[in-house]
Ligand SMILES: [Zn+2]
């Protein structure tokens with residue numbers, strides 16, 4: 025009998041995709057109300073949820089953040105949802121940590137438990153920020169299960185460093201003409217090819233892992249004896265730091281606009297968006313390291329990971345100081361795999377690390 029594992033098992037049985045975490049959110053709200061938290065529902069969306077515990081004394085306002093959404097897969101019998109990224113595990117650990125903290129009592133400050141929707145579509149964190157759900161939060165800790173290649177059960181890192189991940193979409197406008205009179209037109213295919221070359225010639229600091237590549241190019245139509253006047257492009261950008269990402273974006277803008285212009289075409293950038301990379305607070309990362317050491321005996325070094333996470337809007341946009349724990353749990357074959365499985369005993373370790381963190385920052389009554 026373990027509250028964290030029972031909670032996980034139940035959440036795992038009701039996987040819901042981003043913005044549709046109705047049953048998940050309702051279940052968590054019910055548990056939190058029963059525990060005596062002040063529960064705030066519909067924070068930024070139907071499912072965004074925040075629970076607050078106020079010690080009544082001065083002190084930091086600290087948040088433990090979990091995500092709630094599952095992933096959709098397509099099988100022989102149609103579409104189905106699976107918690108293949110472990111967000112059910114994150115919610116279970118944050119709720120179970122909250123239960124222990126409530127039972128023991130906070131000495132100072134305020135504790136927020138943040139259950140955000142729609143991490144996989146990278147919109148949930150911003151919805152909570154825009155709704156003011158985390159307005160008074162000063163410090164925030166996230167936690168995510170790690171695949172077996174990065175960490176095993178009994179291992180955890182206090183610094184999981186996600187990269188920045190962005191996408192740019194652009195459209196090129198040329199001029200139609202008869203295939204026999206190309207000089208009277210502006211060929212959008214030619215302009216698009218120039219853009220692709222210019223994008224591939226972008227150089228930034230090679231010491232920072234990064235990449236930029238065109239991932240879609242659509243030009244011309246069924247009629248092939250005329251000069252096409254339209255092309256559309258999309259590109260995927262990755263960088264391990266936000267500075268390098270900003271440089272990539274500004275160089276990509278120039279590459280798109282100027283190389284189209286060189287051929288007399290006009291380029292319009294339709295979309296630039298994505299998630300920033302990790303920027304952690306050194307002191308909070310150190311607190312996470314000490315909490316991990318108290319529970320597991322030792323902590324892993326920081327881990328760099330190429331994936332994106334919308335958690336980083338909390339620091340980049342909301343100005344909250346953050347740190348993020350990567351929890352080993354023997355997870356295989358991998359995150360986002362429909363048959364992803366892991367050692368559930370690790371949930372108890374993750375829960376205890378979160379409790380220790382809150383104990384370090386806000387102080388808890390009694391002993392664990
Ligand atoms: Zn995921």
Ligand SMILES: [Zn+2]
Nearest residue numbers: 109110111168
């Ligand atoms: Zn995830």
